[in-house]
Amino acid sequence: MVQYLVRRLLWAGVLFLAVTIVTYVIFFLVPANPARLAAGQAATPERVALVEERLGLNDPIYEQYWGFLKRLVFDGSLGESFVDRSSVNDEIFRAAPITASLVFGAMILVLVISVPIGILSALRPRSVLDRVAMTYVLLGISLPSFWVALVLSYIFGFRLGWTPIAGYCEVVSVPQAANCGGFGDWAYHMVLPWLALAIVQAGIYVRFVRAEVMDTMTQDYVRTARAKGAPERKVMKDHILRNALLPVITILGMDIGLLLGGAIFIETVFGLNGLGGTAIRSIGQFDLPVLQGVVIFGAVAIILFTLIVDLLYAWVDPRIRLT
Amino acid sequence: MTALLDVRDLRTQFQTEDGFVKAVDGVDFTVESGKTIGIVGESGCGKSVTCLTIMGLNESRNTTSSGQVLFNGEDILGASGSRLRSLRGKEIAMIFQDPMTSLNPVHTVGRQLVETVLLHNDISKTEARGRAREALKEVGIPRAEQRVDDYPHQFSGGMRQRAMIAMAMINDPKLLIADEPTTALDVTTQAQILSLMQKLQEDHGTAIVMITHDLGVVAETAHEVVVMYAAKVVERGTVDAIFTAPQHPYTWGLLGSLPRLDAEIDRLAQIPGQPPSLLNPPRGCRFHPRCAYVMDVCKEKVPELMGVSHDADHEQACFLDEETKTREAARLFAATMAAGTSG
Numbered sequence: 001m002v003q004y005l006v007r008r009l010l011w012a013g014v015l016f017l018a019v020t021i022v023t024y025v026i027f028f029l030v031p032a033n034p035a036r037l038a039a040g041q042a043a044t045p046e047r048v049a050l051v052e053e054r055l056g057l058n059d060p061i062y063e064q065y066w067g068f069l070k071r072l073v074f075d076g077s078l079g080e081s082f083v084d085r086s087s088v089n090d091e092i093f094r095a096a097p098i099t100a101s102l103v104f105g106a107m108i109l110v111l112v113i114s115v116p117i118g119i120l121s122a123l124r125p126r127s128v129l130d131r132v133a134m135t136y137v138l139l140g141i142s143l144p145s146f147w148v149a150l151v152l153s154y155i156f157g158f159r160l161g162w163t164p165i166a167g168y169c170e171v172v173s174v175p176q177a178a179n180c181g182g183f184g185d186w187a188y189h190m191v192l193p194w195l196a197l198a199i200v201q202a203g204i205y206v207r208f209v210r211a212e213v214m215d216t217m218t219q220d221y222v223r224t225a226r227a228k229g230a231p232e233r234k235v236m237k238d239h240i241l242r243n244a245l246l247p248v249i250t251i252l253g254m255d256i257g258l259l260l261g262g263a264i265f266i267e268t269v270f271g272l273n274g275l276g277g278t279a280i281r282s283i284g285q286f287d288l289p290v291l292q293g294v295v296i297f298g299a300v301a302i303i304l305f306t307l308i309v310d311l312l313y314a315w316v317d318p319r320i321r322l323t
Numbered sequence: 324m325t326a327l328l329d330v331r332d333l334r335t336q337f338q339t340e341d342g343f344v345k346a347v348d349g350v351d352f353t354v355e356s357g358k359t360i361g362i363v364g365e366s367g368c369g370k371s372v373t374c375l376t377i378m379g380l381n382e383s384r385n386t387t388s389s390g391q392v393l394f395n396g397e398d399i400l401g402a403s404g405s406r407l408r409s410l411r412g413k414e415i416a417m418i419f420q421d422p423m424t425s426l427n428p429v430h431t432v433g434r435q436l437v438e439t440v441l442l443h444n445d446i447s448k449t450e451a452r453g454r455a456r457e458a459l460k461e462v463g464i465p466r467a468e469q470r471v472d473d474y475p476h477q478f479s480g481g482m483r484q485r486a487m488i489a490m491a492m493i494n495d496p497k498l499l500i501a502d503e504p505t506t507a508l509d510v511t512t513q514a515q516i517l518s519l520m521q522k523l524q525e526d527h528g529t530a531i532v533m534i535t536h537d538l539g540v541v542a543e544t545a546h547e548v549v550v551m552y553a554a555k556v557v558e559r560g561t562v563d564a565i566f567t568a569p570q571h572p573y574t575w576g577l578l579g580s581l582p583r584l585d586a587e588i589d590r591l592a593q594i595p596g597q598p599p600s601l602l603n604p605p606r607g608c609r610f611h612p613r614c615a616y617v618m619d620v621c622k623e624k625v626p627e628l629m630g631v632s633h634d635a636d637h638e639q640a641c642f643l644d645e646e647t648k649t650r651e652a653a654r655l656f657a658a659t660m661a662a663g664t665s666g
Contacts, residue, residue: 220424226380227419228439228490229412238438242429318474319428 008310012303019299020292024065027288033057034286038082055082068292078296079289081282088293091278096297098168099274101186102193102266103259107252109198110205115245117202118209119236122217133206140203146265149196153269156192163192166271193270197263201255208251212244219243246317253309254302261298325396326353327530328377328498333390333400335369335376344601346372348554349390351628354498359524359531361545361562363538363577365598369554370534374500376400377532378417379407394498413443416491420503422483426475432459432486433471436493443494458489462519481512485519492523499524500532505540517544538577542566550574553599553609556628560637568652570631570639572614575655608642616643616651 035052036043043051052058056067071077078088121130157165169185180189216222217240225239264276275294282290314320335347347369354360362370375381376388379402392400399410411417419425427435436455437448444451452471459467462485475483484504491499501520505513521544524531533544541548541562548565550558550573558571569575576594596613599605605612611621626640641648 220419220421221427223380224419224425224487224490225427225438227378227411227417229408229410229442230438231408238430239427243427317429318431319476 023295032286034082078293081290082287083285088289092293095275095278105194106197110202113202114205118206121210122213137203137207145200149269152196164189168272197266216240216244253305257302257305260301327356328354329393331391335388338385352549354530357528358546360547361533361541362549364551368551413494415498416496417500418487418491418504421507431472436490458493462489498530502534558639564637570648571641572616573610
């Protein structure tokens with residue numbers, strides 16, 4: 001177990017290095033000058049040169065990268081923004097809770113929607129419910145998330161006025177200037193973004209749960225359970241679901257990691273200034289340190305959640321031995 | 324005395340996209356308390372479906388059954404779900420062909436045994452665990468106290484089948500249905516499992532329905548034999564009668580294809596052709612396209628199960644005259660005996 005963890009963490013380190021190198025290389029392949037952007041439109045060539053010098057852009061890539069890595073490992077610092085010299089750590093810590101609120105809330109909703117519908121569909125294939133569910137799956141897969149977000153925002157936020165159209169409220173440490181805050185306001189503002197993300201994501205999960213449950217239902221051990229005289233509820237709960245939801249956990253963990261890197265469309269539509277917004281801004285401004293910060297955060301999130309999934313998996317499924 | 328299990332004119336059909344498949348087509352047999360009946364036949368002849376129908380375990384959505392399944396005189400074919408559940412695992416237990424997949428991989432063996440106990444007995448978990456340990460001991464799992472907490476994948480195939488048997492026998496059922504219990508096991512393990520089942524039968528007085536395509540298994544364990552071909556019973560009798568004086572050409576074929584260590588033959592005899600599709604079975608006798616003794620009448624009329632003149636307990640469904648049958652049976656028997664003495 002410990003050995004497995006150590007191995008996994010080492011591997012995570014390698015992955016982490018690879019991700020940072022790739023982002024660095026891509027960034028320097030783009031034909032743009034961050035110094036010119038940072039210095040402003042009216043900047044003279046001398047001024048741009050000065051900024052270049054300040055930002056260390058004249059050093060070879062590997063030296064810049066080495067500096068970045070040293071700072072990260074020894075100071076735990078992601079560096080400073082090229083644009084306004086602000087701390088990237090602060091920016092990530094500001095934006096991450098917003099994205100996390102969105103992603104975790106939506107994923108809980110995804111499970112709440114998809115597990116019951118998936119099970120019912122699997123129990124009655126080709127029934128009316130199953131057909132409705134499969135149509136929904138198709139819509140969920142095909143509809144762009146920003147479109148769903150806009151429609152929801154228009155209907156519930158603008159027309160009916162049930163929810164805010166956009167914006168975010170802090171749960172804890174509400175700033176003095178803020179006009180809203182606390183759990184109630186937070187949830188009230190998050191309802192639509194959660195729904196929008198969940199509606200789109202849940203489609204695939206319905207399909208997935210349905211397929212897994214149908215597959216598990218035909219297993220010999222399910223027949224054994226029935227032959228023992230177990231009632232259907234118990235067969236479903238103890239024998240089918242436990243086995244069927246294992247693969248679903250895997251995908252869920254990976255999706256959470258992936259979305260934590262920024263659910264860009266949903267964040268943009270609902271004016272949530274999360275990691276997605278941060279990433280877009282930093283790309284537009286060629287602000288490498290900030291972009292690198294978002295990428296690293298996303299990579300760590302994916303690595304972390306894959307690890308959590310693997311540990312969870314081993315706990316649920318005794319056949320997997322972590323050695 | 325009424326039989327423990329009396330199956331009368333049992334019919335089961337599945338609705339498929341291509342039409343109705345009559346998987347069981349008018350099957351009758353009885354099982355007496357404490358006795359073993361072997362149901363033999365090729366794959367797909369309806370052996371397993373017969374037993375799943377008795378247990379009420381067919382998929383209800385596309386299956387219809389008719390006839391009677393009298394268990395202790397009670398017709399359980401149309402019984403309610405809750406009545407069937409109270410019988411399953413308590414009065415009638417079943418073990419399956421593949422022990423590798425028949426146990427739930429995510430629960431310990433002990434937990435699965437305890438579940439069976441608690442479903443039918445109002446006792447504490449601790450007591451149930453005690454019974455689970457005892458049951459594992461009884462089927463010969465070494466160090467049962469520790470192994471009870473193992474997961475199925477930590478058991479070998481033979482041990483898993485032992486655990487399945489322990490699970491089936493834990494509530495002391497009156498009837499055990501074994502659906503090819505040894506097919507997935509290697510030969511030495513097969514013999515162990517069969518003798519274990521016989522020992523348990525003696526100790527508990529359980530009746531056993533042994534489904535198999537292996538005549539060796541039947542010869543070793545069964546008191547009576549039912550031979551099925553294409554969803555119908557073609558011959559039925561005591562194990563002695565079936566092996567010494569078989570009356571149906573299909574049974575001759577089955578016996579002729581038995582491998583023998585003591586016979587010097589290059590190739591095993593085989594029944595030519597394939598079993599027919601049950602979607603559209605042949606007219607008349609269903610065996611006629613593969614039968615070496617086929618007559619015109621076989622292609623038109625369906626033979627009924629009829630008693631053999633000199634043995635009232637022996638029934639067969641073939642139009643051949645008894646003289647020919649006796650002669651062929653004797654020849655087959657003599658051939659096997661001759662092979663036995665010459666080897």
